[in-house]
Amino acid sequence: MTTPLIAGYEVVIGFETHTQLATVSKIFSRASTAFGAEPNTHTSPVDLALPGALPVMNRKAVECAIKLGLALGSHIAPESIFARKNYFYPDLPKGYQISQFEIPVVQGGSVSFYLGEEKKTVRLVRAHLEEDAGKSLHEDFIGQSGIDLNRAGTPLLEIVTEPDMHSSAEAVAYAKALHQIVTWIGICDGNMQEGSFRCDANVSVRKPGEPLGTRREIKNLNSFKNMQLAIDYEIRWQIEQLEDGHAIRQATVLFNPDTGETRAMRTKEDAADYRYFPDPDLPPLVIAEDWIAQVKAGMPELPQHMAARFVEQYNLPEYDATTLTQSRAMAAYFEETAQACGQAKLASNWVMGEISRRLNLEEITMEAVKVSSLQLAQLITRIHDGTISNNAGKQVFEALWSGEGSDVDALIAAKGLKQMNDSGALEAIIAEVIAANPANVEQFKAGKDKAFNALVGQAMKASKGKANPQQVNELLKAKLA
Numbered sequence: 001m002t003t004p005l006i007a008g009y010e011v012v013i014g015f016e017t018h019t020q021l022a023t024v025s026k027i028f029s030r031a032s033t034a035f036g037a038e039p040n041t042h043t044s045p046v047d048l049a050l051p052g053a054l055p056v057m058n059r060k061a062v063e064c065a066i067k068l069g070l071a072l073g074s075h076i077a078p079e080s081i082f083a084r085k086n087y088f089y090p091d092l093p094k095g096y097q098i099s100q101f102e103i104p105v106v107q108g109g110s111v112s113f114y115l116g117e118e119k120k121t122v123r124l125v126r127a128h129l130e131e132d133a134g135k136s137l138h139e140d141f142i143g144q145s146g147i148d149l150n151r152a153g154t155p156l157l158e159i160v161t162e163p164d165m166h167s168s169a170e171a172v173a174y175a176k177a178l179h180q181i182v183t184w185i186g187i188c189d190g191n192m193q194e195g196s197f198r199c200d201a202n203v204s205v206r207k208p209g210e211p212l213g214t215r216r217e218i219k220n221l222n223s224f225k226n227m228q229l230a231i232d233y234e235i236r237w238q239i240e241q242l243e244d245g246h247a248i249r250q251a252t253v254l255f256n257p258d259t260g261e262t263r264a265m266r267t268k269e270d271a272a273d274y275r276y277f278p279d280p281d282l283p284p285l286v287i288a289e290d291w292i293a294q295v296k297a298g299m300p301e302l303p304q305h306m307a308a309r310f311v312e313q314y315n316l317p318e319y320d321a322t323t324l325t326q327s328r329a330m331a332a333y334f335e336e337t338a339q340a341c342g343q344a345k346l347a348s349n350w351v352m353g354e355i356s357r358r359l360n361l362e363e364i365t366m367e368a369v370k371v372s373s374l375q376l377a378q379l380i381t382r383i384h385d386g387t388i389s390n391n392a393g394k395q396v397f398e399a400l401w402s403g404e405g406s407d408v409d410a411l412i413a414a415k416g417l418k419q420m421n422d423s424g425a426l427e428a429i430i431a432e433v434i435a436a437n438p439a440n441v442e443q444f445k446a447g448k449d450k451a452f453n454a455l456v457g458q459a460m461k462a463s464k465g466k467a468n469p470q471q472v473n474e475l476l477k478a479k480l481a
Contacts, residue, residue, distance in 0.1 A: 003166045003208075004166060004167060005208065006205075006235060006239065007239050007243075008207065009205040009206065009207060009239050009242075010166065010205065010206055010207070010208050011166050011167060011203070011204075011205055011235055012163045012165075012166065012203075012204045012205070012206065012212060012213065012215075013163060013165035013166065013167075013168075013170070013171045013201055013202065013203055013204075013231065014160075014161050014162060014163035014164070014165070014201075014202040014215075015122075015159075015160070015161045015165070015171065015174065015175065015199060015200065015201055015202070016158060016159070016160050016161075016199075016200040016202070016217075017158070017159045017175070017178060017197065017198070017199045017200070018132070018156050018157075018158050018197075018198045018199075018200075019068075019156060019157045019158075019159060019182050019187070019188045019196070019197055020033075020132070020154055020155070020156055020188055020189075020195065020196040020197070021060075021061050021064040021155040021156065021157060021187055021188060022064065022186060022187055022188055022189055023058055023060045023061055023064070023155050024060075025058060026044070026046075026047065026058065026131070026153035026154055026155060027055075027057070027058045027061050027098075027129065027130075027131050027153060027154070027155035027156075028046050028055030028056060028057065028058065028098065028131060028153055029044040029045075029046035029047055029055070029056070029153055030044060031043055031044040031046075031047055031153060033154050033155070035191075035194050036194075037150055039137070039146065039148035039149075039150060040147075040148060040149050040150060041150065042150040043149050043150065043152065043153075044153075046153065047093070047149055047152045047153040048093055048149065048152075049093040049094040049095075054281050055098065055279075055281055055282055057282065057285065058155060061129060061155040062105070062129070062285065062287065063295055064155075064157065064187035064188075065105045065106055065127065065129055065157055066287065066291070066292055066295045067185045067186075067187050067295060067299060068106055068127055068157060068159070068181075068182065068185070068187060069105070069106040069109065069127070070292070070295065070296055070299060071181055071184075071185050071299070071302055072106075072109035072110060072111060072124060072127075072181070073108075073109050073110060074106045074107060074108050074109030074124065074127070075106075075107040075108050075109075076105065076106060076107075076287060076292055077103055077104065077105050077106070077107060077287070078286065078287055078288070078289075079103070079284045079285065079286050079287075080100055080103045080104055080105040080128075080129075080284065080285045080287075081100065081101075081102060081103045081278055081284055081285070082098055082099070082100055082129075082278070082279045082282040082285065083098075083099055083100060083101040083102070083276045083277060083278055083279055084096040084097070084098060084099075084276065084277055084278075084279050085097045085098075085099045085101070085130075085274045085276055086274055086275045086276075087273075087274060089133065089136075090136055090145070090147055091133050091134035091135055091136050091147050091148075091149070091152070092133045092134065092152075093134070093149060093152060097130060097131060097133060098130060098131050098279055098282070099128060099129075099130035099131070099158075100128035100129055100130065101128075101276040102276075104126040104127065104128035104129075105127070105128060105129055105285060105287070106124075106126060106127035106128070106157075107126055108123075108124060108125075108126075109123075109124040109127075110122060110123050110124055111124065111161075111174060111177050111178055111181065112177070112304070113173050113174060113176070113177035114173070114322065115169060115170055115173045120170060120173065120174070121164075122161050122162070122164045122165060122174050123161065123162040123164055124159065124160065124161055124162070125160045125161065125162055126159075126160050127157050127158065127159040127160070128157070128158055128160075129155065129156070129157060129285075130156050130157075130158055131152070131153045131154065131155065131156065132151050132152065132153065132154040132155075132156050133151070133152060134147055134148055134149040134150070134151055134152040135147070135148045135149075135150075135151050151195075157187070159178065161174070163202065163204075163212070168227070168228045168231035168232045168235070169228070171201060171227065171228075171231055172224050172227050172228050175199050175224060175227060176224060179197055180303060180326060180327070181302075181303070182197070183327070183328075184300065184302070184303055184327070184328055185299065185300060185302075186300075192222045192223055192224075193222060193223075195220075195222065198220050198221070198222060199220075199221045199222075199227060200217050200218065200219050200220065200221070201217070201218045201221060201227065201230070201231055201234075202215045202216070202217050202218075203215060203216055203217075203218060203231055203234045203235060203238070204216070204238070204248070205235060205238045205239055205242065213238070213248060214247070214248040214249065214250050215250060216234060216238070216248065216250065216251050216252075216253050216262075216264075217251070217252045217253065218230050218231065218234060218253050218254070218255055218262055219252055219253070219254055219265070220254070221255065226255060226257050229255070229257070229260055230255035230262055233255070233260060233261055233262055234253070234262050237261075237262065249267065250267065251264045251265070251266065251267050252264070252265050252266050252267075253265060300328065303325040303326075303331075304325075306321075306325050306331055307321040307322050307324075307325045308321070310324060310325070310331075310334075310335075314338055314344035314345075314348075315344065315345070316344060316345065316348055320345075320348045320352065323352055324348060324351060324352070327365075327366055329365070329366035329367050330351065330366045333351060333355075333366060333369065333373050334347055334348060334351045336373035336374070336377075337350070337351065337373040337374075337376050337377045337380070338377075340373065340374055340377030340378075341376075341377035341378070341380040341381045341384070342381075343380050343381070343384050346380045346383070346384060347376070347377070347380060350376060350379075350380060350397075351376075354394065354397055355369060355371070355376070358370070358401060370400070370401045370402075370403070371397065371400045371401055375400055375406070375408060376397075378408040378409075379393055379396055379397060379400070379408050380393075382396075382408060382409070382412060386419060386468055386470075386471075387412065387418055387419060388412055388417050388418060388419055389417075389419055389468070389469060392412070392415075392417040392419070395415060395417060396408060396411050396412060396415070396417065399411050399415070416466075417466075418466065419466055419467065419468045420463050420466040420467045420468065426459075426463070426467055426468075426471060426472065426475055427475060427479075429459055429462045429463055429467070430459055430472070430475050430476055430479055431479070432462065433455055433458045433459045433462060433476075434455070434476075434479060434480070436458070437454070437455060437458060440452075440454050440455050440458075441455070441480065444480060445480070452476070452477075452480075455476055456469070456472055456473060456476060459472045459476065460472065
């Protein structure tokens with residue numbers, strides 16, 4: 001497929017994602033990684049760079065890197081090297097960041113996702129382990145800044161892509177797919193507001209066939225909405241600059257969600273500016289094959305594999321299977337419901353429909369769902385066996401969700417929602433409807449389908465909505481034949 005153009009320009013986007021690893025302690029010290037503590041209470045001599053303090057590698061952080069490599073089809077380096085990345089910021093106590101440069105722990109791999117109906121694949125360059133910096137605080141200090149080093153030393157995996165994306169929509173779809181993977185395999189909680197999943201987008205534009213343009217890096221995009229807005233603005237800005245005859249200067253920029261604009265923070269450094277050299281305090285990180293095998297044995301079924309299984313095992317459309325595997329919690333809820341009621345497609349419809357609608361409405365996650373999978377399975381069973389109509393099912397669902405009751409059958413009885421399935425009683429109602437609506441009967445016999453729908457409506461009204469609509473249709477057609 002040809003690359004889309006914007007105002008005659010090709011957009012080129014690469015991503016660097018800082019994924020905070022789900023460890024109890026920091027990457028090189030025993031200090032806590034818990035979020036929200038009072039400033040400078042979760043620190044250690046290592047984090048503060050006190051003289052004589054030496055870093056010690058966190059084994060759990062390495063296991064997180066192995067899991068990511070396995071999930072993305074990457075090469076896991078049997079031996080990788082830590083380096084010192086030198087730069088001077090107030091929130092970087094040592095004056096350098098311990099990272100990986102020449103030999104990262106995870107090499108290559110890819111992330112695949114759908115953009116509409118088109119499958120896209122973004123190649124990965126690497127994922128390397130590193131420590132986070134501290135945080136500069138400005139808002140609570142008049143004319144001054146404060147430094148909180150609680151975050152200093154928090155373990156990160158920086159995941160770097162090739163410049164394979166060509167629109168903001170594609171970039172957001174990639175970020176969501178990566179977010180799904182790291183949360184699915186349990187290496188990151190994915191909380192973007194707390195900074196656990198931070199994306200930097202490298203954006204450039206060029207005329208087709210020309211060399212890559214000069215990139216500008218949009219730092220710390222902490223929501224998918226802002227990600228799309230920032231990239232779209234940056235694309236427009238760069239095209240306008242080039243059209244006006246100005247050159248693009250390589251820079252790091254920030255996005256202001258209040259103005260919807262990006263602004264330059266500093267000129268962008270290249271690798272040489274950081275003066276990387278191997279960290280003398282850390283030996284090479286050695287990962288044996290049996291360690292990789294051990295981690296692999298404990299890995300969950302990956303979302304793409306589970307989606308394929310849902311298509312095969314439950315005969316679901318690929319769209320349903322992909323949607324249901326957006327999170328492990330949703331996938332587990334669907335599978336428990338489907339197995340309990342034996343109606344996989346109906347279970348899929350309800351999870352993607354009413355369940356998802358309610359979660360979005362109340363802005364809660366699947367973990368906080370208020371109708372259990374067994375309750376939903378019981379409700380689906382009563383709809384499928386004709387005990388209640390689909391509309392009555394929605395009333396029962398609302399009652400379950402609001403806590404009005406917990407037993408489906410008891411709610412059906414209490415609300416008088418049981419369908420009328422007595423064919424004799426229905427035949428009597430239909431006979432009365434036909435007798436009372438001769439004009440509609442004649443119109444139907446003349447080929448007007450709307451007249452038949454009107455007769456069905458009258459029959460449902462006469463039964464006070466308790467008649468089985470399918471049975472009404474069948475009996476009415478038989479009477480009018």
